Amino acid sequence: MTDPTRADVDILYRASVAVHRVFRDVRGSPHRADVVGMGATGSPTEEIDRLAEAEILKVLDAEGVDWDLLSEEIGAVARGGGRTLVVDPIDGTHNALRGLPFATVSLGLGRRDLGGIEIGLVRDLYRGTTYWAARGRGAFRDGKPIRTRPWDARQEVLFVNLGRHATERAVRFARRARRLRALGCATLEILAVAEGGGDGYVFENGPEAGNLRATDIAAAACILEEAGGGIQDVEGRPLDRFPLSLGRRTSVFAWGDAEFPRAAAREGYW
Amino acid sequence: MTDPTRADVDILYRASVAVHRVFRDVRGSPHRADVVGMGATGSPTEEIDRLAEAEILKVLDAEGVDWDLLSEEIGAVARGGGRTLVVDPIDGTHNALRGLPFATVSLGLGRRDLGGIEIGLVRDLYRGTTYWAARGRGAFRDGKPIRTRPWDARQEVLFVNLGRHATERAVRFARRARRLRALGCATLEILAVAEGGGDGYVFENGPEAGNLRATDIAAAACILEEAGGGIQDVEGRPLDRFPLSLGRRTSVFAWGDAEFPRAAAREGYW
Numbered sequence: 001m002t003d004p005t006r007a008d009v010d011i012l013y014r015a016s017v018a019v020h021r022v023f024r025d026v027r028g029s030p031h032r033a034d035v036v037g038m039g040a041t042g043s044p045t046e047e048i049d050r051l052a053e054a055e056i057l058k059v060l061d062a063e064g065v066d067w068d069l070l071s072e073e074i075g076a077v078a079r080g081g082g083r084t085l086v087v088d089p090i091d092g093t094h095n096a097l098r099g100l101p102f103a104t105v106s107l108g109l110g111r112r113d114l115g116g117i118e119i120g121l122v123r124d125l126y127r128g129t130t131y132w133a134a135r136g137r138g139a140f141r142d143g144k145p146i147r148t149r150p151w152d153a154r155q156e157v158l159f160v161n162l163g164r165h166a167t168e169r170a171v172r173f174a175r176r177a178r179r180l181r182a183l184g185c186a187t188l189e190i191l192a193v194a195e196g197g198g199d200g201y202v203f204e205n206g207p208e209a210g211n212l213r214a215t216d217i218a219a220a221a222c223i224l225e226e227a228g229g230g231i232q233d234v235e236g237r238p239l240d241r242f243p244l245s246l247g248r249r250t251s252v253f254a255w256g257d258a259e260f261p262r263a264a265a266r267e268g269y270w
Numbered sequence: 271m272t273d274p275t276r277a278d279v280d281i282l283y284r285a286s287v288a289v290h291r292v293f294r295d296v297r298g299s300p301h302r303a304d305v306v307g308m309g310a311t312g313s314p315t316e317e318i319d320r321l322a323e324a325e326i327l328k329v330l331d332a333e334g335v336d337w338d339l340l341s342e343e344i345g346a347v348a349r350g351g352g353r354t355l356v357v358d359p360i361d362g363t364h365n366a367l368r369g370l371p372f373a374t375v376s377l378g379l380g381r382r383d384l385g386g387i388e389i390g391l392v393r394d395l396y397r398g399t400t401y402w403a404a405r406g407r408g409a410f411r412d413g414k415p416i417r418t419r420p421w422d423a424r425q426e427v428l429f430v431n432l433g434r435h436a437t438e439r440a441v442r443f444a445r446r447a448r449r450l451r452a453l454g455c456a457t458l459e460i461l462a463v464a465e466g467g468g469d470g471y472v473f474e475n476g477p478e479a480g481n482l483r484a485t486d487i488a489a490a491a492c493i494l495e496e497a498g499g500g501i502q503d504v505e506g507r508p509l510d511r512f513p514l515s516l517g518r519r520t521s522v523f524a525w526g527d528a529e530f531p532r533a534a535a536r537e538g539y540w
Binding site: 024163177 | 462
């Protein structure tokens with residue numbers, strides 16, 4: 001018996017490995033320091049993203065699938081319209097530029113909106129670990145099931161996007177955290193919540209910097225939900241109707257245990 | 271020709287590897303989930319610290335050195351008084367409890383105060399990398415020299431300890447950062463500055479939670495200074511006379527490029 005979902009996961013996995021190979025090649029090549037490396041001063045983000053997108057398209061062509069592509073730099077690529085592969089080729093480019101080991105490739109496969117994402121797969125480009133989930137089939141890290149963790153006030157760890165573009169609300173939230181972490185890589189932070197490493201994640205920037213796009217969260221949100229967690233915007237609105245489009249941005253509030261957002265509201269974290 | 275400094279570095283290295291082995295053994299053993307693991311709810315910090323301290327003492331005995339030991343749990347151990355080995359056996363225990371891969375063993379060797387630390391060695395307990403420095407001989411990561419990076423406002427990355435115990439001043443500083451990171455592991459954050467991954471690091475907690483001790487910063491400060499950076503408390507006082515003792519605590523402001531603290535003062539980061 002062939003398992004079509006498993007076959008699709010394998011294609012996403014091969015695409016993630018292709019991106020990982022490009023990422024390592026570029027990082028390890030002194031003469032590509034202009035693309036991603038300590039010497040970079042301009043905006044090499046686009047070039048490494050384009051190299052990664054080209055690799056993903058090669059994999060899709062080789063596999064013979066008719067999926068459209070939606071990705072940060074290349075935009076929307078019509079390839080037959082079966083489903084849409086929503087891609088953030090490198091989440092955490094600024095970390096990579098500074099040698100901080102927090103970056104991923106993020107791949108979500110589905111239709112229309114975040115609720116229509118059927119498979120999410122994220123590969124950690126430093127540790128080499130792979131996270132994936134398919135709707136109704138659970139979430140996995142390197143083949144082992146992952147689950148969120150019950151919220152316990154004494155053990156609380158929250159991830160919050162901070163710095164000069166963060167809103168007052170995000171700062172207030174961060175100041176209530178028992179322990180605060182920030183990695184500058186939304187997928188890794190949401191996945192930390194998915195595997196019990198954190199209890200919540202908040203991202204809300206002011207209009208001058210912008211919020212997250214479907215490409216940033218499609219895969220991680222699917223994995224988090226399959227691991228037992230939940231995700232909304234910071235106003236409490238669900239994101240399942242959030243469209244697969246580069247033109248829309250949203251704040252994000254993600255949690256592992258549904259008791260946590262209740263406690264955060266009750267205890268005035270916001 | 272024997273090189274006495276190099277011989278001492280090798281002893282610190284062997285002690286760090288012994289701690290790493292204990293850490294991995296405990297993490298990989300389901301029946302030791304009470305010590306460090308996802309199942310822990312109490313205060314297992316002390317037990318893993320004591321196991322690590324016992325390993326370090328075994329190495330010192332086997333090497334036949336007369337160094338005293340100063341460490342978080344065991345306190346001060348007189349062993350002959352040649353010099354003092356200042357140890358944080360596990361920096362980042364709460365990360366390890368949650369499966370967040372940011373923890374180190376930190377070893378500083380010297381006399382009297384932070385300025386008297388001659389050798390610093392830190393091993394990353396997840397990545398397996400080793401950082402070390404000896405006064406006047408430079409700083410290294412896995413044998414390769416590391417240097418801090420010139421501050422560039424557009425590329426700025428700051429590490430700040432945040433959450434409910436952080437002071438107003440630390441929060442103000444974090445809100446000015448172009449990009450903000452927080453790992454919950456002081457040594458890794460100071461070493462990120464040392465190797466050019468960040469431009470600054472701030473730790474200042476209110477009195478209810480306490481600041482850093484000599485054990486937390488002895489090794490990382492030595493490595494940072496040899497890599498070209500600097501360290502003070504947040505009032506601008508130097509730390510070289512800060513005593514090797516568990517009874518004193520201090521805030522920390524570390525930087526890679528001396529231009530950064532000047533810019534931070536000028537532009538009202540504090």
